[in-house]
Amino acid sequence: MSAPDRIEEFVLALQTGFIDGSITKLKLGGYHGPEADLKSVEARKVTIKAGERLSFVFRYKTRDITKNLVIDEAMSFVRDGLLNEFRSARLETTDFDLQFERQGDKIRLKKTEVAGREAVQGGHDRTKNRPLTSGDKVWMQALGISGADGKVLAASQDKFRQINKMVEIFAPLIQELSTKKPRIVDMGAGKGYLDFALFDYLKSEGKDAEVIGVEMRPKLVEDGNKLAEKSGFGALSFVPASILDYDASGADAVIALHACDTATDDAIFKGISSGAELIAVAPCCHKQVRRQMEAGSSDNRLDFLLRHGTFMEKQAEMVTDGLRALLLEASGYRTKVFEFVSDAHTPKNNLIVAQKGKAGSREAALKRIAEVKAMFGIEKHYLENLLGLN
Ligand SMILES: C[S@@+](CC[C@H](N)C(=O)[O-])C[C@H]1O[C@@H](n2cnc3c(N)ncnc32)[C@H](O)[C@@H]1O
Known part of the structure; x- marks a missing residue:
């Protein structure tokens, strides 16, 4: 499988986990992009008034910034990020963990089944929005x-x-x-x-x-x-x-x-x-x-x-x-x-x-x-x- 295919597989797993509610956490690490203070990025699914989103927390040295993205925006961000700026990523769902590692041109994708992990609630006002x-x-x-x-x-x-x-x-x-x-x-x-x-x-x-x-x-x-x-x-x-x-x-x-x-x-x-x-x-x-x-x-x-x-x-x-x-x-x-x-x-x-x-x-x-x-x-x-x- 080629490197872009592996990235696409990761992004598709992210989309599926978002749609079926099985996603529990996403973490992007190994950042080597232009923002000097950015350490890592984490995301969870939330339901806010405007609908379901992936809530990204950008962890900088001295502050955190949160951005809520619709799934298409989130997929584009992760796709570009894995291609250019992040060396590692981990997607955790109720059924499996998917670990992404990039070293030079080589990309490794490893899936590990998990059992018994609870789904997270999609945000504080999830019930209200049902x-x-x-x-x-x-x-x-x-x-x-x-x-x-x-x-x-x-x-x-x-x-x-x-x-x-x-x-x-x-x-x-x-x-x-x-x-x-x-x-x-x-x-x-x-x-x-x-x-x-x-x-x-x-x-x-x-x-x-x-x-x-x-x-x-x-x-x-x-x-x-x-x-x-x-x-x-x-x-x-x-x-x-x-x-x-x-x-x-x-x-x-x-x-x-x-x-x-x-x-x-x-x-x-x-x-x-x-x-x-x-x-x-x-x-x-x-x-x-x-x-x-x-x-x-x-x-x-x-x-x-x-x-x-x-x-x-x-x-x-x-x-x-x-x-x-x-x-x-x-x-x-x-x-x-x-x-x-x-x-x-x-x-x-x-x-x-x-x-x-x-x-x-x-x-x-x-x-x-x-x-x-x-x-x-x-x-x-x-x-x-x-x-x-x-
Ligand atoms: C099992 S019911 C499901 C109804 C509905 N979608 C639901 O989940 O509550 C299947 C429905 O499809 C309709 N149906 C089956 N074949 C059809 C066809 N070829 N054209 C139009 N309606 C059809 C049936 O009359 C029936 O009302």
Whole structure:
């Protein structure tokens, strides 16, 4: 791996840790830049009134200076810093430590798994800024998240947690979009939990955004539109359509939460073909690829795993989503997959986040796709067909 690739890997780990909340600390050292008194720089994730930030403390000989940066600014600062001014860096997350060392042209990156490290709270006013701290909202009561007293219902705690987490993850990604008034399209919106929560939160943050929920069941669309009107959410609407038929042109972000089986692929395809800057999907069931893996033409060195139904299910899920990530990379998106809530709350807890640009080589991704398909006996991935790659 080349030196710039190693720096990029470090910066991507920083971004992922920021988005999924696993980052606990960042430290940059070995400074040899123009500021004579600067000794080191440390950073933590915080949530301030303006949103989530990385709070950098610049430690000088006689004073400390704090600067709160949005994640894109933070990534640029760290990328440039590692290239030019800092010889070492350490990223600490709840799951691993990543140590960066540069000596001359040589760069070393070492990852060490850790266990039992607690996530840090994102700043003193984190709770206040959570979108769903109060159940006292028309839409939450109408959707059965909270009761007439404004308290979250016991049966809706998991849904409440999931949506809260999704909004926490999506909101900074949406703030990063290059347009001031983004159009966000949610594919397979269902009753629109995520759309109401996201719209409400962005509005409370003063962010102008249009949110459109695409849903094939007309009754849900009708109810969603009535509730949006009742809530005074003028730029939130629901459209009755199948994902593939929906004209997504002009979408800046395409999201999908638990759209069934290949509906997730439809959503990804619509995101790619409309040129959306951000695509984020939490997949649901994984039948399309599983059927082919079950047909039994996988590399037989995998037999010891795939003959057990439970491993087959997990493997099919990972292979399906791993291929989705590669297909997104082949389409020009930098992609990562992570758990957005604990699997104690939902087993469908993976989130694929893809941001347009800075992807690796298309050829390398296509080659890897072909290898993975051969290994697992997969003739076609449905998304691959939609993209015209098979
Ligand atoms: C499991 S629900 C999830 C709903 C919502 N995203 C949530 O997480 O609360 C999946 C929804 O996607 C819709 N859906 C599935 N396939 C679709 C398609 N091809 N086009 C439009 N909607 C679709 C279903 O009608 C259903 O409401």
